[in-house]
Amino acid sequence: MLVSEVFRLQVAKLHLGRPTMRASQQDFENALNQVKLLKKDPGNEVKLRLYALYKQATEGPCNMPKPGMLDFVNKAKWDAWNALGSLPKETARQNYVDLVSSLSSSSEAPSQGKRGADEKARESKDILVTSEDGITKITFNRPTKKNAISFQMYRDIILALKNASTDNTVMAVFTGTGDYYCSGNDLTNFTSATGGIEEAASNGAVLLRDFVNSFIDFPKPLVAVVNGPAVGISVTLLGLFDAVFASDRATFHTPFSQLGQSPEACSSYTFPKMMGSAKAAEMLLFGKKLTAREAWAQGLVTEVFPESTFETEVWTRLKTYAKLPPNAMRISKELIRKNEKEKLYAVNAEECTTLQARWLSEECMNAIMSFVSRKPKL
Numbered sequence: 594m595l596v597s598e599v600f601r602l603q604v605a606k607l608h609l610g611r612p613t614m615r616a617s618q619q620d621f622e623n624a625l626n627q628v629k630l631l632k633k634d635p636g637n638e639v640k641l642r643l644y645a646l647y648k649q650a651t652e653g654p655c656n657m658p659k660p661g662m663l664d665f666v667n668k669a670k671w672d673a674w675n676a677l678g679s680l681p682k683e684t685a686r687q688n689y690v691d692l693v694s695s696l697s698s699s700s701e702a703p704s705q706g707k708r709g710a711d712e713k714a715r716e717s718k719d720i721l722v723t724s725e726d727g728i729t730k731i732t733f734n735r736p737t738k739k740n741a742i743s744f745q746m747y748r749d750i751i752l753a754l755k756n757a758s759t760d761n762t763v764m765a766v767f768t769g770t771g772d773y774y775c776s777g778n779d780l781t782n783f784t785s786a787t788g789g790i791e792e793a794a795s796n797g798a799v800l801l802r803d804f805v806n807s808f809i810d811f812p813k814p815l816v817a818v819v820n821g822p823a824v825g826i827s828v829t830l831l832g833l834f835d836a837v838f839a840s841d842r843a844t845f846h847t848p849f850s851q852l853g854q855s856p857e858a859c860s861s862y863t864f865p866k867m868m869g870s871a872k873a874a875e876m877l878l879f880g881k882k883l884t885a886r887e888a889w890a891q892g893l894v895t896e897v898f899p900e901s902t903f904e905t906e907v908w909t910r911l912k913t914y915a916k917l918p919p920n921a922m923r924i925s926k927e928l929i930r931k932n933e934k935e936k937l938y939a940v941n942a943e944e945c946t947t948l949q950a951r952w953l954s955e956e957c958m959n960a961i962m963s964f965v966s967r968k969p970k971l
């Protein structure tokens with residue numbers, strides 16, 4: 594069951610056992626009803642806060658035993674409730690009413706023009722694929738989440754690469770919409786995964802292996818236009834690209850240890866090979882964030898451009914490259930990759946198996962929980 598579904602049921606269930614009337618009880622009850630009418634899903638963090646405030650308002654401080662580490666959903670709920678400490682019931686009730694009121698006003702009655710824009714946004718795709726001037730452009734297009742990669746986006750990218758490998762375009766180029774290139778794996782993939790945790794980890798490992806293999810196998814030149822910060826898998830994948838053009842605003846960050854995880858996308862092999870083991874360890878073990886120029890010095894980036902001329906210079910360059918004889922480029926790429934392919938498949942498989950176990954570890958679960966239960970920014 595999806596986390597969002599768990600919360601919807603939880604809210605419905607809670608309504609069945611309403612508490613006795615008190616001074617602001619009517620407001621509280623109205624708020625409980627309003628929650629059901631929200632037009633927009635407020636997201637897991639807000640739902641956790643609503644849950645915690647409801648429990649505090651109706652039962653007082655957290656009185657449940659702490660769920661086990663593998664019980665993701667109930668542990669997140671317990672953490673949220675427990676974090677309220679000894680907040681008085683009346684304050685919790687007031688906070689609940691205030692929170693619902695702010696959610697209702699932000700999701701209610703926008704002007705006709707605004708509503709049209711919202712609907713369009715909902716219809717828009719998180720991975721945009723276009724082809725022009727012989728170039729398949731694949732854009733991480735989820736700027737409100739810093740282009741974090743959801744399960745659907747992994748699948749969309751696999752499909753886009755598969756199509757681009759046989760269509761009449763000459764190369765594929767990845768870039769991002771907005772201020773980020775990509776913030777890596779969507780960390781809510783962990784809490785939204787269906788089925789049991791072990792099954793989810795196993796499915797995640799299969800998806801990741803197929804995803805990375807689709808980069809290893811891509812037969813045409815593969816270029817990244819890194820328009821801003823890149824995190825996690827969006828950085829490690831760069832080791833499988835043929836060219837990486839970066840804005841001087843871009844940064845490169847692989848905080849795997851901080852997340853209780855381990856490297857993927859063959860970076861445990863490509864990074865030490867490219868930059869030497871000491872520099873690779875700085876990134877992959879200690880999570881050192883590199884500037885664009887540092888990444889260039891380590892061989893991860895082909896060329897750095899000033900932000901002010903980045904788009905114009907890079908796309909002019911790419912359009913020129915796309916006019917080169919396509920078969921010659923493909924054959925040269927095949928020569929470069931041929932002797933590495935088996936090694937890359939093996940490294941990919943091993944990294945995925947290692948990650949599958951990591952995702953079940955307490956270190957990883959704690960890191961994910963602390964991200965998804967971050968306090969919303971004011």
Ligand SMILES: CCCCCCCCCCC/C=C/C(=O)SCCNC(=O)CCNC(=O)[C@H](O)C(C)(C)COP(=O)(O)OP(=O)(O)OC[C@H]1O[C@@H](n2cnc3c(N)ncnc32)[C@H](O)[C@@H]1OP(=O)(O)O
Pocket residue numbers: 636737738739741742776777778779780781782783786790793794797798800801824825826827848849852857952969970
């Ligand atoms: C059970 C097992 C299933 C496993 C399935 C796995 C599938 C394959 C996995 C492949 C392995 C990949 C590993 C990685 O990529 S590790 C790297 C993961 N990424 C991160 O750790 C980055 C997390 N984000 C941040 O640290 C910050 O958000 C960031 C520095 C990127 C930006 O900070 P800033 O303060 O500028 O902006 P906000 O934090 O306010 O972000 C705006 C909104 O975007 C949301 N956001 C950003 N990044 C992510 C993300 N990676 N996952 C989910 N959501 C993200 C953020 O929450 C804000 O949302 P709200 O406005 O709704 O609060």
